[in-house]
Amino acid sequence: MNYLQLSQESIKNNGISQAIALKLIQTSDKNTFELLAAANKIRQHFKGNKINLCAIVNAKSGKCSENCSFCAQSAHHKTDVESYPLMEPQKIIKRAQTAEEKMGATCFSIVTSGKTVKTKEETQRIGEALNGITNETNMNRCVSTGTLNKETILELKKKGLKRLHHNLETAESYFANVCTTHTYQERIETLKAAKEAGIEICSGGIFNLGESLEQRVELAYALKELDPVSIPINILNPIEGTPAHINYKPISPLAVLRLIATYRFILPDKDIGLFGGREFALRELQPLMFIAGANVTLVGDYLTVKGQEASKDLQMIKDLGLEINAIH
Ligand code: SF4
Numbered sequence: 001m002n003y004l005q006l007s008q009e010s011i012k013n014n015g016i017s018q019a020i021a022l023k024l025i026q027t028s029d030k031n032t033f034e035l036l037a038a039a040n041k042i043r044q045h046f047k048g049n050k051i052n053l054c055a056i057v058n059a060k061s062g063k064c065s066e067n068c069s070f071c072a073q074s075a076h077h078k079t080d081v082e083s084y085p086l087m088e089p090q091k092i093i094k095r096a097q098t099a100e101e102k103m104g105a106t107c108f109s110i111v112t113s114g115k116t117v118k119t120k121e122e123t124q125r126i127g128e129a130l131n132g133i134t135n136e137t138n139m140n141r142c143v144s145t146g147t148l149n150k151e152t153i154l155e156l157k158k159k160g161l162k163r164l165h166h167n168l169e170t171a172e173s174y175f176a177n178v179c180t181t182h183t184y185q186e187r188i189e190t191l192k193a194a195k196e197a198g199i200e201i202c203s204g205g206i207f208n209l210g211e212s213l214e215q216r217v218e219l220a221y222a223l224k225e226l227d228p229v230s231i232p233i234n235i236l237n238p239i240e241g242t243p244a245h246i247n248y249k250p251i252s253p254l255a256v257l258r259l260i261a262t263y264r265f266i267l268p269d270k271d272i273g274l275f276g277g278r279e280f281a282l283r284e285l286q287p288l289m290f291i292a293g294a295n296v297t298l299v300g301d302y303l304t305v306k307g308q309e310a311s312k313d314l315q316m317i318k319d320l321g322l323e324i325n326a327i328h
Pocket of ligand 1 (some may be wrong): 113
């Protein structure tokens with residue numbers, strides 16, 4: 001396969017066909033570096049040498065009513081994850097300031113466990129935190145608070161919300177294997193409500209849950225239809241006590257890189273990043289995620305798992321001759 005020629009076609013046509021995408025994700029280990037080099041060309045074309053850094057705060061943890069098979073925070077699974085109610089706005093704002101000043105993050109997301117924001121008080125508190133982050137930092141403001149309707153999104157928009165994160169998690173054809181307490185369609189509706197409210201959307205998924213390569217590609221095309229600005233790719237880091245841990249089968253670092261590269265070919269001009277599971281899944285190959293086409297990553301800690309030191313991430317980006325994007 002002529003990967004470089006395909007990269008030019010992806011740039012010219014804003015993507016590739018689903019049949020070609022499937023071939024790319026099936027690339028052999030031997031040919032993977034050629035695929036990565038071609039994906040790198042697409043990233044360079046659309047993103048230059050700039051890398052965006054996101055940071056998150058797990059503002060409310062545990063006791064979730066939903067049963068997502070990979071999630072340490074579901075009340076359906078017996079994990080030793082810490083549970084706590086929604087943080088005070090000042091604490092959230094402080095976390096955002098630290099992420100900006102000490103880690104170079106340009107986008108900050110307030111993440112809460114649970115199907116949705118349950119009460120008016122919680123919405124107000126998240127609004128207050130967004131307002132504070134707007135006034136006290138230069139960061140892009142994002143929330144990841146589960147299912148939301150347009151009315152609540154508009155309320156948060158007034159407080160400074162710019163972007164809503166809500167993953168599709170997996171392909172529609174595999175969703176019922178991952179979660180049975182809510183539907184894939186509900187996830188689509190939240191994303192559509194955000195778009196109607198004039199809020200950018202960030203949506204991706206979590207991989208290595210037992211889905212097929214076809215289903216990894218299926219998810220990419222579903223995302224393409226929704227047109228998010230940013231696509232986070234998470235790789236399962238199995239947590240003891242979750243169903244995903246019981247059924248876990250490792251994924252090779254090269255397979256993760258092929259996944260990122262294939263997404264870059266399908267969604268050439270989007271922000272694409274490797275988020276959860278980065279250190280765990282790529283190990284010593286972490287820098288290659290950018291060569292595979294990623295232009296975003298998460299600095300600092302994940303939701304329930306510690307991330308590597310932000311200084312290590314910043315050094316890795318510098319060593320590759322890349323730069324942190326100041327405007328996100
Ligand atoms: S992924 Fe979200 S909705 Fe699913 S169990 Fe975890 S916190 Fe709940």
